[in-house]
Amino acid sequence: MWEQQLAFWVLALAMAGAAIGVVRSPNVVHAALFLVVVMAGAAAQYVLLVAEFVAWVQVLIYIGAVIILFLFGIMLTRAPMRGEGRALDNDQRWAGAVVALFTFGVLTALLVDAFGNDKIRFDDSLVGQGRTATVGTSIFQNYLVPFEVVSMLLLAALIGAIVLARRD
Amino acid sequence: MGLNYFLILSAFIFCVGIYGILARRNGILVLMSVELMLNAVNINLVAFAAFVRNVAGDVFALFVITIAAAEVGVGLAIVLLIYRNLHSPDLDEVDQLKG
Amino acid sequence: MLDQAWLIPTLPALSFVAILLFGKRLPRKGSELGIVAVGASFVLACVAAVQWIHKIDTASTEKVKPVLHHIEWWQNGAVKFGVGTQIDGLAVMMMFVVTLISFLVHVYSTAYMHDDRRYTHYYAFLSLFTASMLTLVVADNTLQLLVGWELVGLCSFVLIGHWWEEGVNSTAAIKAFLTTRTGDIGLMIGVIITFFAAGTFSIVGINTYAGSHGAQHDLLLAGAICLFIGIIGKSGQFPLHTWLPDAMAGPTPVSALIHAATMVVAGVYLGARLYPVFFNGFSIGHGGVNFMAVIGGTTIIIGALLAFVQDDIKKVLAYSTISQLGYMVMALGVGAWTAAVFHLFTHAFFKALLFLGAGSVSHSGSHHSFDMKKDMGGLKKYMPVTFWTFMIGTLALAGIFPFAGFWSKDEILATAGKTGFDGFMIVGIVGAFLTAAYMARCVYLTFFGEYRGHGHPHESERTITVPLIVLAVFSVVAGFLQASPFGIEKFGEWFEPRVAFPALEHVEFNYGLAAASLAVALVGLGVGFYFYERRRQLTALDGLTKRNALANAGYTFLVKKYYLDDLYENVIVDGTRTAVAQASYWVNQHVIDGVVNAAGRGAARLGRATYDVVDQRVVDGVINGIAIETGLAGGEVRKVQSGRVQRYALLLFAGVALLALAIFIVNVA
Numbered sequence: 003m004w005e006q007q008l009a010f011w012v013l014a015l016a017m018a019g020a021a022i023g024v025v026r027s028p029n030v031v032h033a034a035l036f037l038v039v040v041m042a043g044a045a046a047q048y049v050l051l052v053a054e055f056v057a058w059v060q061v062l063i064y065i066g067a068v069i070i071l072f073l074f075g076i077m078l079t080r081a082p083m084r085g086e087g088r089a090l091d092n093d094q095r096w097a098g099a100v101v102a103l104f105t106f107g108v109l110t111a112l113l114v115d116a117f118g119n120d121k122i123r124f125d126d127s128l129v130g131q132g133r134t135a136t137v138g139t140s141i142f143q144n145y146l147v148p149f150e151v152v153s154m155l156l157l158a159a160l161i162g163a164i165v166l167a168r169r170d
Numbered sequence: 171m172g173l174n175y176f177l178i179l180s181a182f183i184f185c186v187g188i189y190g191i192l193a194r195r196n197g198i199l200v201l202m203s204v205e206l207m208l209n210a211v212n213i214n215l216v217a218f219a220a221f222v223r224n225v226a227g228d229v230f231a232l233f234v235i236t237i238a239a240a241e242v243g244v245g246l247a248i249v250l251l252i253y254r255n256l257h258s259p260d261l262d263e264v265d266q267l268k269g
Numbered sequence: 270m271l272d273q274a275w276l277i278p279t280l281p282a283l284s285f286v287a288i289l290l291f292g293k294r295l296p297r298k299g300s301e302l303g304i305v306a307v308g309a310s311f312v313l314a315c316v317a318a319v320q321w322i323h324k325i326d327t328a329s330t331e332k333v334k335p336v337l338h339h340i341e342w343w344q345n346g347a348v349k350f351g352v353g354t355q356i357d358g359l360a361v362m363m364m365f366v367v368t369l370i371s372f373l374v375h376v377y378s379t380a381y382m383h384d385d386r387r388y389t390h391y392y393a394f395l396s397l398f399t400a401s402m403l404t405l406v407v408a409d410n411t412l413q414l415l416v417g418w419e420l421v422g423l424c425s426f427v428l429i430g431h432w433w434e435e436g437v438n439s440t441a442a443i444k445a446f447l448t449t450r451t452g453d454i455g456l457m458i459g460v461i462i463t464f465f466a467a468g469t470f471s472i473v474g475i476n477t478y479a480g481s482h483g484a485q486h487d488l489l490l491a492g493a494i495c496l497f498i499g500i501i502g503k504s505g506q507f508p509l510h511t512w513l514p515d516a517m518a519g520p521t522p523v524s525a526l527i528h529a530a531t532m533v534v535a536g537v538y539l540g541a542r543l544y545p546v547f548f549n550g551f552s553i554g555h556g557g558v559n560f561m562a563v564i565g566g567t568t569i570i571i572g573a574l575l576a577f578v579q580d581d582i583k584k585v586l587a588y589s590t591i592s593q594l595g596y597m598v599m600a601l602g603v604g605a606w607t608a609a610v611f612h613l614f615t616h617a618f619f620k621a622l623l624f625l626g627a628g629s630v631s632h633s634g635s636h637h638s639f640d641m642k643k644d645m646g647g648l649k650k651y652m653p654v655t656f657w658t659f660m661i662g663t664l665a666l667a668g669i670f671p672f673a674g675f676w677s678k679d680e681i682l683a684t685a686g687k688t689g690f691d692g693f694m695i696v697g698i699v700g701a702f703l704t705a706a707y708m709a710r711c712v713y714l715t716f717f718g719e720y721r722g723h724g725h726p727h728e729s730e731r732t733i734t735v736p737l738i739v740l741a742v743f744s745v746v747a748g749f750l751q752a753s754p755f756g757i758e759k760f761g762e763w764f765e766p767r768v769a770f771p772a773l774e775h776v777e778f779n780y781g782l783a784a785a786s787l788a789v790a791l792v793g794l795g796v797g798f799y800f801y802e803r804r805r806q807l808t809a810l811d812g813l814t815k816r817n818a819l820a821n822a823g824y825t826f827l828v829k830k831y832y833l834d835d836l837y838e839n840v841i842v843d844g845t846r847t848a849v850a851q852a853s854y855w856v857n858q859h860v861i862d863g864v865v866n867a868a869g870r871g872a873a874r875l876g877r878a879t880y881d882v883v884d885q886r887v888v889d890g891v892i893n894g895i896a897i898e899t900g901l902a903g904g905e906v907r908k909v910q911s912g913r914v915q916r917y918a919l920l921l922f923a924g925v926a927l928l929a930l931a932i933f934i935v936n937v938a
Contacts, residue, residue, distance in 0.1 A: 037205060048231075049215050051220045063235050102188040120174070122176075144229075
């Protein structure tokens with residue numbers, strides 16, 4: 003359906019441009035904001051893929067918490083905000099660009115080869131799948147143990163971050 | 171809607187994230203690049219969930235988001251420590267293991 | 270005994286060892302061992318002689334072969350070396366002479382060498398000498414002959430230098446040894462040449478070859494010349510005669526034994542033994558002139574002339590010996606083999622007699638001096654036995670009928686005249702005159718006139734006079750073994766070789782020549798006696814040599830022994846020694862040392878270069894280079910461990926991408 007395609011393409015381009023902005027921006031805060039664009043675009047893509055719960059969690063957690071954390075981190079580490087642009091890139095950016103392009107090439111070739119003709123069927127069963135109830139049921143029925151483990155992980159991360167960052 | 175579009179978009183953002191990890195000097199920017207990569211993976215997962223008609227992909231994406239959040243917390247704590255010790259968030263200066 | 274003839278040299282050899290080992294402990298200090306051994310050898314030699322004569326007399330054929338015994342010692346390739354005995358007439362005669370005179374000398378020496386400082390040593394070497402001479406005589410091959418030859422030379426050296434504490438004696442001993450050694454070079458080369466010519470060392474073999482038709486004349490001539498050089502040295506021929514007078518420094522019995530009767534005749538013996546080589550090499554049978562006769566004739570005259578100007582009685586006798594040896598060599602040179610050997614035989618007796626007589630004079634008459642003019646004179650009345658025996662010896666030497674020398678000398682002259690060597694006959698006659706004259710001088714100065722010495726002259730003891738009498742008897746009768754006018758030709762019959770021997774011309778007794786030579790000898794004796802008897806009246810001759818330059822020159826020439834000694838010692842020896850020494854020194858300093866030093870320096874430089882270049886630069890460079898390169902490589906590789914996480918991440922991602930590509934290609938493409 004052309005609406006889907008158009009939406010996808012707009013979002014895709016926006017995300018791609020913002021991603022490049024993240025990694026190429028001379029200003030750290032600008033990079034963080036570009037990251038917000040990428041995450042928002044990702045959330046929109048989830049909606050497009052009829053995974054509304056995931057989209058909402060993305061917005062909530064990523065954009066709501068993670069980016070804020072980043073901004074706090076930027077503030078606390080007095081990252082250079084403007085002007086000292088080139089200093090933000092180290093000396094292996096060309097090698098990194100090569101590696102990244104190369105990886106992208108390999109991945110694309112692989113994907114094209116593997117899923118060249120596959121299409122996503124957008125129909126009602128898909129709608130049902132992405133609903134919060136379905137996801138929740140699946141978590142608490144099929145993936146309970148991972149859920150608990152993740153809780154532990156969060157706890158560990160919380161404690162760990164406090165321990166690491168405290169001044170004493 | 172072809173599956174590949176999502177996948178290739180995901181691959182693209184993933185590779186941009188690779189570039190960012192390798193090329194950015196500031197520790198926070200490296201963490202942001204890691205977030206890029208994780209988002210790319212999420213897009214991949216959700217696309218496959220839609221393709222395979224399995225909700226597991228969504229669940230997996232949720233877990234990824236959760237863990238990413240935790241990881242960002244710890245990571246920033248580390249970056250803060252680095253900044254505190256070396257008075258610069260520059261990762262190039264963290265080379266005590268230089269051998 | 271002909272088959273056991275090896276005993277004859279062995280007994281004195283054993284006594285030599287025995288005397289050396291325990292002679293000093295014996296009551297007579299070893300002389301008894303020597304006397305017994307040589308006496309036993311003499312007896313055995315007489316037995317051998319009788320046996321041989323019997324063999325000749327009872328032989329069925331003319332060609333009586335020598336009795337040969339040979340033991341092969343070792344073999345080198347195709348050449349066999351061994352020792353053995355060859356007993357024929359010549360050997361038997363020589364053995365008789367050697368053992369007899371050695372025995373008499375042994376007995377004589379008990380008195381003469383009494384209280385000597387090295388009495389035992391003297392007897393030991395007398396024994397060794399006798400053994401060596403006998404080895405030489407019985408030898409059946411030239412190598413054994415050479416061994417005996419060298420050994421007698423050694424004994425001569427030892428015995429001449431018996432009183433070596435006085436420098437004169439040791440110098441004389443060395444001179445004797447070296448001069449005969451010079452001749453021995455020729456002898457050795459001659460032995461080698463004859464070996465290669467005949468293919469064997471055996472004397473019979475060499476003689477057979479020399480007489481055969483296939484013999485190469487040039488080889489024989491070369492061999493004969495070389496062998497003759499050995500004879501010149503050993504038998505005191507001109508020009509290597511200079512050692513003999515100086516050898517008189519030894520004890521008188523030694524002079525009698527070695528330098529009159531036995532060793533010096535070893536050369537003549539060699540000539541007689543290998544006569545076919547000389548006969549065919551020098552073409553003696555063709556008359557005219559040959560090397561051997563020339564040397565012999567020259568020696569006769571030279572020796573005789575020098576005998577006139579000697580004051581030492583032993584030196585007179587020494588030159589007389591040289592002259593008589595010249596007779597023997599000349600005889601061999603003119604083809605008178607029997608005459609030469611016969612003269613050897615008779616000369617041994619009367620010359621030994623004369624020497625021992627001189628020894629007796631010195632021992633009891635002139636207080637151990639040999640100077641005739643100073644310490645002798647008028648001894649006729651004090652020492653009658655010595656005087657009469659000495660007179661007999663003189664008459665025999667001068668060739669007066671009927672003493673031994675007359676017969677032998679006459680045969681030489683006759684053969685010379687008959688076989689076409691007329692010139693040498695004249696030389697022989699002149700020599701006879703001179704011999705008689707100088708002997709008359711010698712006798713007169715010693716025994717006639719007034720006693721000029723300082724001692725108390727008296728006759729010597731019996732151990733000295735008895736040998737003199739024995740020898741005197743032999744000097745009288747020995748000649749009759751070859752008294753041709755009386756039809757006795759026993760000497761030639763018994764002793765001349767029959768096998769492997771050239772056919773020599775045997776001349777008949779020439780009455781005219783005999784009478785002439787007898788007259789010449791008598792005239793010589795008379796002239797000699799008269800000159801010295803009337804010495805005081807011939808005042809015109811007083812101081813002649815001082816007034817007349819020519820006479821002085823002639824006298825000086827003789828006194829200086831023809832300047833030969835000066836020539837040998839000052840010109841040849843010194844010149845060679847200085848020139849050779851200086852040349853050698855130069856070569857040593859510049860050439861040899863130069864090479865050695867250059868080699869040393871070169872080696873040192875090479876070592877340093879090796880150290881600098883190879884060791885320091887190359888080897889160390891490699892080693893150090895490896896270390897440095899390893900360090901540098903490590904340094905380079907270390908850069909990977911930069912401590913920068915992003916660097917690691919780059920490598921990680923790059924590796925993963927490549928791995929992915931690889932898997933992709935493998936699985937998909």
